[in-house]
Each structure stands twice: as C-alpha cells, then as structure tokens.
Amino acid sequence: MATKGLSYTPMGTDGTDHAYRQRIAAQYQISALNKSRLKYCIFFHYLLFFGMLAKLSADILDRLDIFVLEIEELSIPQPLWWEYIWCLSLLVSFLGLAAIRRNRVKSMQQYVIGIILFGYLPLLYGIVYYCKDVWLYLTSKDVAELEHIHWWQGYPYGLLWYAFILLSVQVHFFSLYFAWNLIAAWKSRGMRKAE
Structure with a gap:
C-alpha cells in the first residue's frame, strides 16, 4: 500500500528478511512445471x-x-492395423490428464504403460514395415528400382510415414519424460508426509 509523504518502514520489511520467508518445496515446483x-x-x-x-x-x-x-x-492407400492401434493411444491421454488433475501416481503409471503399448509399439511396427521402401529410396541410384516403391501423390509413401513416426516418437518421448518426472515428484511428496 502506497503512502504519501514521509513514512515509517517497520523493521524486517526492507528486504533483509528474505532468509526467513517461506519457499515453495522443490517437488511442487517440479510438479507444476511438468504438468504444464x-x-x-x-x-x-x-x-x-x-x-x-x-x-x-x-x-x-x-x-x-x-x-x-x-x-x-x-x-488414399488402405490403412494397416498398426494405424488403428496407434489411434487408441489417444484414449490413454485422457488417463494422463485425469492423473494430472488429481496427482495420482497409479494413474500416471498406467498412462506411461499405455503410451508404451499403444504409442511406441505400433510406431515400431511401422518403422520395420516401411524400412525396406525407405532404404531403397534413399540408396537407389537406378530409376527402375524406384518403381518397386509404393508412391502416393508423387511422394514415397514410406518416407511420408517416417516423417509422421518421427514426430510421434518425439511427442511420446517427451510425454514419458514429463510423466516420469511427475511420478518422481509425487512419490517424494508422499515420502515426506510419511516421515
């Protein structure tokens, strides 16, 4: 509150009391940052x-x-089964959002397992499935060999999938990293309560 004229500053309010002020515990800061x-x-x-x-x-x-x-x-080419299975990983994200809201370690662990099963494993299958086409496209110097590759709209189909897979792997990796940090922060909070 601002005062006019000469004013008296009480002892301890001039900034020298910083050592005695309350601080936010590290696990709460980590939790807030990783939730976001x-x-x-x-x-x-x-x-x-x-x-x-x-x-x-x-x-x-x-x-x-x-x-x-x-x-x-x-x-548009017919989809493979891994594309539909990868779509199930969206349902797992609702589990992650619920875990964030309530700070539930168990739900966050289920989110991590779900991302690995429905996120990473289908993408791994896609990498293996299109590996031959991508390798042939990247290493071939003969135009006749490129005719054996599946093309869509003038682009190599496997390479388009690799671009999608690269983005998905990055998103899933960072999701797992932040989820793991949240689990660690929430567990350390629980351990301190027990003490």
Whole structure:
C-alpha cells in the first residue's frame, strides 16, 4: 500500500528478511512445471491424432458406406492395423490428464504403460514395415528400382510415414519424460508426509 509523504518502514520489511520467508518445496515446483509441459505434449498428440484420422477417413467412410468424391479422388492407400492401434493411444491421454488433475501416481503409471503399448509399439511396427521402401529410396541410384516403391501423390509413401513416426516418437518421448518426472515428484511428496 502506497503512502504519501514521509513514512515509517517497520523493521524486517526492507528486504533483509528474505532468509526467513517461506519457499515453495522443490517437488511442487517440479510438479507444476511438468504438468504444464505434459499438457502441451498431449495437445500435440491430439494434433497428430487428427492427422492420422484424416488419413483413416477414407477407410472409415468406406466401412460406413458413405461416398465422398473428393476423398475417393485422393486414392488414399488402405490403412494397416498398426494405424488403428496407434489411434487408441489417444484414449490413454485422457488417463494422463485425469492423473494430472488429481496427482495420482497409479494413474500416471498406467498412462506411461499405455503410451508404451499403444504409442511406441505400433510406431515400431511401422518403422520395420516401411524400412525396406525407405532404404531403397534413399540408396537407389537406378530409376527402375524406384518403381518397386509404393508412391502416393508423387511422394514415397514410406518416407511420408517416417516423417509422421518421427514426430510421434518425439511427442511420446517427451510425454514419458514429463510423466516420469511427475511420478518422481509425487512419490517424494508422499515420502515426506510419511516421515
């Protein structure tokens, strides 16, 4: 509160009492920072999901017997099973968001396991599946050899998938890193309460 004119400053309020002020415990600072960062990672996970959903839209509409000429003209290749399994990782993100809200270690551990199972394993399968096409595209000097590669809209299909997989692996890696930091911070808080 501002005062006019000459004023008296009580002892200890001139900044010299900094050693006695309360501080926020380190685990709470770590928790707040990693919660925010994990929310950003989950947001990017949603963006990747919508990209995957756009790719799967032709197959989904075919299964529902809905014909959209513009989508059919794109000639989107048929999806593989790993693409649908990767989409399940979006459901796991809701578990992570619930764990953030309530600071639940068990839910966050389930989120980590879910990201590994439904996020990383399908992406690993995609890396192995398209490895031959990508390797052939990157190392081939003969145009005739490139005819054996699957192309879509003038681009090598495997290389497009590798770009998606690279982004997804990064998002999942940082999600797991921040989730692990949250688990460690929440466990240390629980240990201090027990003491």
